[in-house]
Amino acid sequence: MSRAKTIYTCSECGGTSAKWLGKCPSCNAWNTLEETVAEPAASGAKNRYQALARTQPVATLADIEAADVARTPTGLEELDRVLGGGVVEGGVVLIGGDPGIGKSTLLLQAAEALSMQMKVLYVTGEESGAQVALRARRLGLGGTQLRVLAEIGLERIQATLTAEAPDFCVIDSIQTLYSEQLSSAPGSVAQVRECAAQLTRTAKASGCTIVLVGHVTKEGALAGPRVLEHIVDTVLYFEGDTHSSFRLVRAIKNRFGAVNEIGVFAMTERGLKGVTNPSAIFLSTHGAPVPGSCVLVTLEGTRPMLVEIQALVDSGGPSPRRLSVGLDRDRLAMLLAVLHRHAGVACFDQDVFVNAVGGVRISEPAADLAVLLAIQSSLRGRPLPRGFVAFGEVGLAGEVRPAPRGQERLREAAKLGFSVAVVPKANLPKKPIEGLELHGVERIEQAIDLVRALGDGHAGPPPAR
Numbered sequence: 001m002s003r004a005k006t007i008y009t010c011s012e013c014g015g016t017s018a019k020w021l022g023k024c025p026s027c028n029a030w031n032t033l034e035e036t037v038a039e040p041a042a043s044g045a046k047n048r049y050q051a052l053a054r055t056q057p058v059a060t061l062a063d064i065e066a067a068d069v070a071r072t073p074t075g076l077e078e079l080d081r082v083l084g085g086g087v088v089e090g091g092v093v094l095i096g097g098d099p100g101i102g103k104s105t106l107l108l109q110a111a112e113a114l115s116m117q118m119k120v121l122y123v124t125g126e127e128s129g130a131q132v133a134l135r136a137r138r139l140g141l142g143g144t145q146l147r148v149l150a151e152i153g154l155e156r157i158q159a160t161l162t163a164e165a166p167d168f169c170v171i172d173s174i175q176t177l178y179s180e181q182l183s184s185a186p187g188s189v190a191q192v193r194e195c196a197a198q199l200t201r202t203a204k205a206s207g208c209t210i211v212l213v214g215h216v217t218k219e220g221a222l223a224g225p226r227v228l229e230h231i232v233d234t235v236l237y238f239e240g241d242t243h244s245s246f247r248l249v250r251a252i253k254n255r256f257g258a259v260n261e262i263g264v265f266a267m268t269e270r271g272l273k274g275v276t277n278p279s280a281i282f283l284s285t286h287g288a289p290v291p292g293s294c295v296l297v298t299l300e301g302t303r304p305m306l307v308e309i310q311a312l313v314d315s316g317g318p319s320p321r322r323l324s325v326g327l328d329r330d331r332l333a334m335l336l337a338v339l340h341r342h343a344g345v346a347c348f349d350q351d352v353f354v355n356a357v358g359g360v361r362i363s364e365p366a367a368d369l370a371v372l373l374a375i376q377s378s379l380r381g382r383p384l385p386r387g388f389v390a391f392g393e394v395g396l397a398g399e400v401r402p403a404p405r406g407q408e409r410l411r412e413a414a415k416l417g418f419s420v421a422v423v424p425k426a427n428l429p430k431k432p433i434e435g436l437e438l439h440g441v442e443r444i445e446q447a448i449d450l451v452r453a454l455g456d457g458h459a460g461p462p463p464a465r
Helices: 045-052 077-083 103-114 129-139 154-164 189-206 227-231 278-282 329-343 365-380 406-415 444-458
Strands: 006-010 033-037 092-097 120-124 146-150 168-172 209-214 234-239 246-254 262-268 271-274 293-300 303-315 322-325 350-356 388-390 420-424 437-441
Touching: 006 189, 033 189, 077 234, 077 246, 077 262, 077 271, 092 103, 092 189, 092 227, 103 120, 103 129, 103 168, 103 209, 103 271, 120 129, 120 154, 129 146, 146 154, 154 189, 189 209, 189 227, 262 278, 278 303, 293 365, 293 406, 303 365, 303 406, 322 329, 329 350, 329 365, 329 444, 350 365, 365 388, 365 420, 365 444, 406 420, 420 444, 437 444
Parallel strands: 092 209, 092 234, 120 146, 120 168, 168 209, 293 388, 322 350, 388 420, 420 437
Antiparallel strands: 006 033, 234 246, 246 262, 262 271, 293 303, 303 350
């Protein structure tokens, strides 16, 4: 029996090579070539692709009618926020996350809500229909209008889509599907790429919205070829700690809405419930102000949120450590150098630990000022004033730069009862905000001196040592 011919396929870009190489010749990624069985040319593939591709005449851009796409709410407000208002006809959504994080639970709840207003099909490749029904009963879902199919064969799924003609379909998950036209195993690069491409063509041709569930690797990236994220219209990541009851859904790519939007959910016995005030879960409930704690007004997409930044400065050894959770560690080292050079606060012989409460990850530079004030508060052992918030980017020259949409951040802080804010001078509003005492600073040394003065007036005597 002749040995099957093999090729090496890149898991990042899908490029192929006749032999194994350390670096992919197509995208230059290292250690991404995986051995797969060479697939014979599928008969009729070219005709099939041509049948699904609708040719349109060349037109001038100004003459093309630009209309907003119609959206259908899913019934879950936080999910609608991330999607940009709801699902779009013919759109393809890819959602990934760690095992057990709640992807299937969330989509089953959304499918049940949408089934009351349109035809919905739930395709499960990892569970049987009885297991899906058991989860639905546990979540309190009736499922009277929700159609379920337990199948992993792509051709049979496409035949069911043609017969049922649903308006919304969930595929759980894309890594379990296989096409009979390919001989490789489910989950391989070729199978994932081909199944996703075929389902995307089906969605565009029929107008059915398809949601694909994707597995993630140990690094947290979506498993399979990188081209998978380019094929679909929207990419969502389900984040959170399995030991915590809170989950975050973050949009990484969205052709029909804004990216970097997040939805916050709480896992309960009845499934995932949207959190209307996410700032509450990112703020600690201290009875009194404590040293090393500063509240930051960050921006996630279009939503301002308040997150508590905690810092702990402790005497270190000959090699002091700089550790951060939820913040960039390299940026922390840079900020400590700025704090020493321009504000005269030295931490070169101290261990510095910084944490963003609630497991949220903060990537925007507007957190710089809050991080430095929390470090200074921990080093001096003096808490910041009660009801204190701060935000602003700190440059290498010691300047405090403005943050985008500063007035929305300040209004959110005032709405939640905060009374004192230190912000970049350029972010000061023209009209005062009721209940909020505003202080504008231009340099980091001004912010440190101002906080010391405010702390001496609000925090009382220093703790005994």
